[in-house]
Amino acid sequence: MQDFIEFFSFTDxxxxxxxxxxxxxxxxxxxxxCFTLLRKRALVGDAVAHAVLPGVxxxxxxxxxxxxxxxxxxxxxxxxLSLVVIDYITSRSRIKEDTAIGLVLSVFFGIGILLLTxxxxxxxxxxxxxxxxxxGSAASxxxxxxxxxxxxxxxxxVAVVLFFKELTLLCFDQAYARTIGFPVRGLELLLTxxxxxxxxxxxxxxxxxxxAAMLITPAAAARFWTENLKVMLVLAALIGAFSxxxxxxVSYTAPSMxxxxxxxxxxxxxxxxxxxLAPGRGxxxxxxxxxxxKTRILEENLLKLLYQLGELRQDYGNARSLEExxxxxxxxxxxxxxxxxxxxxxxxxxxxxxxxxxxxEGEKRGRRVVRLHRLWELYLxxxxxxxxxxxxxxxxxxxxxxxxxxxxxxxxELNYPDxxxxxxxxx
Amino acid sequence: MxxxxxxxxxxxxxxxxxxxxxPVLWGIDLTLPAGALVGVIGPNGAGKxxxxxxxxxxxxxxxxxxxxxxxxxxxxxxxxSYVPQRESVDWDFPASVFDVVLMGRYGQLGLFKRPRKADKxxxxxxxxxxxxxxxxxxxxxxxxxxxxxRVFLARALAQNADVYFMDxxxxxxxxxxxxxxxxxxxxMRDQGKTVIVVHHDLQSASEYFDWVVxxxxxxxxxxxxxxxxxxxxxxxxxxxxxTLLSKVGDLLRKQEFPAREKS
Numbered sequence: 001m002q003d004f005i006e007f008f009s010f011t012d013x014x015x016x017x018x019x020x021x022x023x024x025x026x027x028x029x030x031x032x033x034c035f036t037l038l039r040k041r042a043l044v045g046d047a048v049a050h051a052v053l054p055g056v057x058x059x060x061x062x063x064x065x066x067x068x069x070x071x072x073x074x075x076x077x078x079x080x081l082s083l084v085v086i087d088y089i090t091s092r093s094r095i096k097e098d099t100a101i102g103l104v105l106s107v108f109f110g111i112g113i114l115l116l117t118x119x120x121x122x123x124x125x126x127x128x129x130x131x132x133x134x135x136g137s138a139a140s141x142x143x144x145x146x147x148x149x150x151x152x153x154x155x156x157x158v159a160v161v162l163f164f165k166e167l168t169l170l171c172f173d174q175a176y177a178r179t180i181g182f183p184v185r186g187l188e189l190l191l192t193x194x195x196x197x198x199x200x201x202x203x204x205x206x207x208x209x210x211x212a213a214m215l216i217t218p219a220a221a222a223r224f225w226t227e228n229l230k231v232m233l234v235l236a237a238l239i240g241a242f243s244x245x246x247x248x249x250v251s252y253t254a255p256s257m258x259x260x261x262x263x264x265x266x267x268x269x270x271x272x273x274x275x276x277l278a279p280g281r282g283x284x285x286x287x288x289x290x291x292x293x294k295t296r297i298l299e300e301n302l303l304k305l306l307y308q309l310g311e312l313r314q315d316y317g318n319a320r321s322l323e324e325x326x327x328x329x330x331x332x333x334x335x336x337x338x339x340x341x342x343x344x345x346x347x348x349x350x351x352x353x354x355x356x357x358x359x360x361e362g363e364k365r366g367r368r369v370v371r372l373h374r375l376w377e378l379y380l381x382x383x384x385x386x387x388x389x390x391x392x393x394x395x396x397x398x399x400x401x402x403x404x405x406x407x408x409x410x411x412x413e414l415n416y417p418d419x420x421x422x423x424x425x426x427x
Numbered sequence: 428m429x430x431x432x433x434x435x436x437x438x439x440x441x442x443x444x445x446x447x448x449x450p451v452l453w454g455i456d457l458t459l460p461a462g463a464l465v466g467v468i469g470p471n472g473a474g475k476x477x478x479x480x481x482x483x484x485x486x487x488x489x490x491x492x493x494x495x496x497x498x499x500x501x502x503x504x505x506x507x508s509y510v511p512q513r514e515s516v517d518w519d520f521p522a523s524v525f526d527v528v529l530m531g532r533y534g535q536l537g538l539f540k541r542p543r544k545a546d547k548x549x550x551x552x553x554x555x556x557x558x559x560x561x562x563x564x565x566x567x568x569x570x571x572x573x574x575x576x577r578v579f580l581a582r583a584l585a586q587n588a589d590v591y592f593m594d595x596x597x598x599x600x601x602x603x604x605x606x607x608x609x610x611x612x613x614x615m616r617d618q619g620k621t622v623i624v625v626h627h628d629l630q631s632a633s634e635y636f637d638w639v640v641x642x643x644x645x646x647x648x649x650x651x652x653x654x655x656x657x658x659x660x661x662x663x664x665x666x667x668x669x670t671l672l673s674k675v676g677d678l679l680r681k682q683e684f685p686a687r688e689k690s
Contacts, residue, residue: 038520166538169530173516179483180534180586181504227566229521 003253014142015252021141021150022244025205026263028153029198030218030240031160031233036195037219038171038229042212043098044083047105049199049211051082053112056133056203057119066129068148072200079196082108112208135258136207138244139251145204152201159194160233167191168229205247207260213267214240221271224278243267297400298331298339300369303348304399305329306358307366311427316363319355367427368407373399374420374427375410381421382414388421428660430650432460434497436590436621437482442491443687444474444481449680450489451477453645453672459638464616465623466636466652470665473643475625476512479592483509489686495590504534508588512595513575518567524578525563528554531585546585553584558607573604580608590621597626609635629665632656644672 010016036045052075059074060066082104089100119130132140141149160167169177170187178184195215202214222235247263276284305325310316326336340356343349348362358366376395380386402410411417420426435458442455452474459465467475480486482493484500495503508531531553532546542550554560557577562570570578576596583591597605612622616637626632632639632652639655641647641664648655648664679686 040517162539165533165536165541168522169533172520172522172527173511173530175480175483175485175511175515176509176530176582177533178485179504179507179509181501182533182538223521227521227568228523229526232521 004249007249007252015248017146018139018141018248018252019245021146022138022205022248023241024150024153024244025141025201026214026218026240026244026247027237028156028240029202029211029214030222030236032156032194032198033215033217034219034222034229034233034236035160035167035171035191037216037223039191041195042216043101044086045195045199045215046212047082047086047101047108048079048196049203049208049215050105050112051108052079052199052203052211053133053208054078054108054115055112056130057112057115060119060130061115068145072148072152075200075203076196078108079199080193083192083196109208132207133203134207134209136203136205136210136247136260136263137251138205138248138259138263139255141204141248149201149204152197156194156197156201159190163187163190164230205244205259206263207258210260210264213264214243217264217267217271218243221267221274224274224281239267239270243270293400295339295342298335299343299348300365300400301329301331302336302339302343303358303362303366304369304373305366306349306356307363307370310358310363311370316358319350319352319357321355325356369399371427372402372407374424375407375414375417376402377420377422378414378417378426379410391421428648428650428655429456429646430654431456431458434461435459436461436496437623438494438497439478439482440491440494442478442481442493443489444477444486445489445676445679445686446477447680448683448686449676450686451644451676452481452642455491455642455646457640457646457649459621459623459640459649461621462616462619463621463638464612464636465621465638465640466626466632467623467640467642468626468629468632468664469642469647471627473664475627475642476594478642479509479594479623479625483507483592506589508583508586508591510579510583510591510593510596513572513579513598515594518570518575520567522567523563524554524559524565524567524570525550527567527578528563528581528585531582534586549587550581550585553581556584556611557581571601573600576600576604576608580611588620591615591623593622593624595625595627597624597628597631629661 006012007015010019033045036042055074055076055078056071057074058078059071062074063070086097086100086104089095089103090097095103116130116134129140166182166187167190169182170184170191174184177187198215199211202211206214218236218239219232221239222232225235226232243263243266246266247259250257250262251259274282276282279285302325305328306320307316309320309324309328310318322333322337322340326333340349343362344351344356348359348365350357350359373395376398377388377391380391380394381388417426437457437459439455439457442452443450444452455478467478469475477486481488484493493500495507500507528550529542529546532542532549536542536546551560551563554563557580559574559577559581562574567575567578580596583593596608600608612624615622624636626635633656636652638650639652640649641655641660643664648660678684
C-alpha cells in the first residue's frame with residue numbers, strides 16, 4: 001500500500017519518467033497494432049519482435065556501447081530484414097506464409113540468443129542489462145533511453161494520425177486503393193516500418209519474447225467494444241497505456257521482477273474481460289440473450305396453453321389450476337409456477353383462488369402466439385410442401401420469433417387464411 | 428466475330444495473363460466503344476475477373492498492354508472506377524456504410540487531406556442513388572449481400588468517373604437489388620459513361636447489355652449484343668474447354684517456362 005501511494009503520487013521524478021515512458025510505448029504500439037490486426041498480419045508482429053534481438057546484440061558488439069539510438073538502429077535493421085525474408089520465402093517458394101513466419105521467427109531468435117550468450121561470456125562490464133531486452137524492464141526507462149524511445153513513440157502516433165485515411169483503406173480494400181492511384185506499395189512499406197518501430201520501442205518495456213502481445217492484444221480487446229475504427233484506436237491506446245502504467249508500477253516495486261510478463265498478463269486479463277463482457281459480441285451478453293429467449297418461450301407457451309384451453313372449451317374467462325395446465329403440456333412444475341407468477345406480475349394473468357385466468361392483455365398475447373403457430377404451419381405446407389404432420393415441431397419454435405412486420409407479410413402471402421393445415425381456425 | 432472500334436474507350440492489346448506461369452488469358456485483342464453498357468460473359472474459370480483485374484493493373488501481365496482513353500492507366504486514375512467482387516473484402520471491418528462510400532472520394536483528395544464537406548455531400552448523394560441513404564450510419568457488418576453490393580456501387584458513383592469496371596455486381600444479390608442496379612447502370616450509360624460488367628448469367632445478358640464480350644480463356648467474340656449472342660458463338664464459348672490450350676498451359680507451369688521468350 002505504501003508503495004502504491006508513493007508510486008501514484010508521482011512525487012519522485014524518476015517515477016514520472018518511467019510512467020510517461022511506459023504509457024507512450026504501450027499506447028503507440030497498441031495503436032499501430034490495430035492496423036496490423038485489421039490487415040490480418042498479427043503473427044508477423046510476433047516474428048518481428050523476436051527478430052529484433054540479434055539486431056540489438058549485433059549493434060552492441062559493433063559499437064561496444066549501450067547507446068539507445070545505436071541499439072534501436074540495430075533492432076530496426078534485423079526486424080525489417082525478417083519481414084523481407086518472410087515476403088521473399090512466401091513469393092519465391094511453395095512455402096506458405098505461416099510456415100515462413102515460423103521459420104524466420106525461430107532462426108532469428110536463435111541467432112539472437114546465441115549472440116546474447118556470447119556477449120555475456122566476454123565479461124564486458126558494459127553488457128549488464130542487455131538481457132533486459134528479453135523480458136523487458138520498464139524501470140530502466142530513464143534518461144537517454146526515455147528520450148530515444150519516447151521520440152519514436154510520438155512519431156508513431158503522429159504517423160498514424162497523418163496517414164489514418166490511407167492506412168484504413170489499405171487494410172479494408174487494397175485492390176481498390178490501387179485503382180484510385182494510391183501508392184499501395186509505399187503504404188505497405190509504411191505500415192511495415194511502423195510495425196517494426198512499434199516493436200522496437202516496445203521491447204524496452206516488455207521484452208522481445210512477449211512484445212507481440214503488446215502489439216495485438218490491446219487491439220483485439222478494443223475491437224470487442226466498438227464498431228468505429230477511430231474509437232477502436234483510442235480504446236486500444238488506453239488499454240495499452242493502462243497496462244503500461246501497471247507494468248511500470250510492478251517494475252518499481254519489484255525491480256528484480258521482469259516487467260514484460262506482468263504487462264502481458266494485465267493486458268490479457270483486459271482482453272479476456274472484454275471477450276466476456278462486451279455488449280453484443282461478448283459471451284455474457286450472448287448468454288443473457290439466450291436466457292431471455294428461454295423465459296420468453298416459457299411465458300408465451302403458458303399464455304398459449306391457457307388460450308388453447310379457453311378455445312377448446314369456449315370459456316376464456318374461466319380460471320384453470322396448475323395441474324390442469326400441466327396435463328396438456330409437459331413443463332417442469334417449478335418452472336411453470338415461476339413463469340405463471342411472473343406473468344401475473346406483468347399483468348397478463350390473474351390469480352383467482354389458486355387458479356389462473358388470462359387478463360384481456362394476456363388473452364391477446366396468447367391468441368397471437370396461437371395465430372403465428374398456425375400461420376407458420378400453413379406456410380410450411382404451402383410453400384415448402386411439407387406434410388401437415390411434420391410442421392408442428394418447427395412452428396413451436398418459429399412462433400416465438402416472428403416480428404409483427406413478418407406476421408403481416410405472412411398473412412398477405414397466405415392470402416388472409418382462415419384455417420391451418422389441421423383445419424383449426426386461425427384466430 | 429470480333430469487332431474493333433474507332434476511338435475506343437478501352438483498348439486491350441495482345442494481353443496474356445498467367446497464374447503461376449499457366450496462362451489463363453491468351454492474347455486478348457479488344458476495343459470497347461464509348462457510352463456502352465458492356466457485358467463480359469463466359470463460363471466459370473473463363474478468366475472474366477482476370478481480364479478486369481488485368482485492365483486495372485491489379486495483376487502482372489505476361490505480355491501486352493491496356494490503354495484507357497488512349498493513355499496508360501496511370502494517367503487516367505481520376506476517370507476510371509473499379510467495383511471489386513463483394514467477397515474480396517472482410518465486411519467485419521469496423522466501418523460504417525458512410526465511411527466506405529466516402530472512400531470513393533479518396534482518389535480525388537489525394538494523400539494526407541481529410542474529406543471536406545463537399546466530399547461528404549457527394550458520398551451522401553451516391554448513397555441516395557442506390558437507395559441506401561437511411562443506412563448511412565449502419566455498420567457494414569450488418570448488411571445483407573445485396574446491400575453490400577449497393578454500398579460498393581455507391582462508392583464507385585462517388586468517384587464521378589467516366590469508365591466503370593464492375594466485377595460480378597449481380598452475384599448473390601436479391602431481385603430488387605438486381606433491378607435497382609441495372610436501372611442505375613442504364614442511367615449512367617445514358618449520361619455518356621462507359622460501364623463494363625462481368626456477368627455470369629446468360630439469360631439476362633441480352634436484355635441488360637448493348638455490347639457483349641464472350642470470353643473463354645481467349646476472346647471468342649466482341650460486338651453489339653444482337654450480333655454476338657447467337658447459337659454458334661455461344662457454343663464456341665461454352666462448348667467445353669479447349670483442352671489442348673489447358674494442357675499447354677499446364678506444361679508451361681510444370682516446366683517453369685515463360686509465356687513469352689523475352690519479357
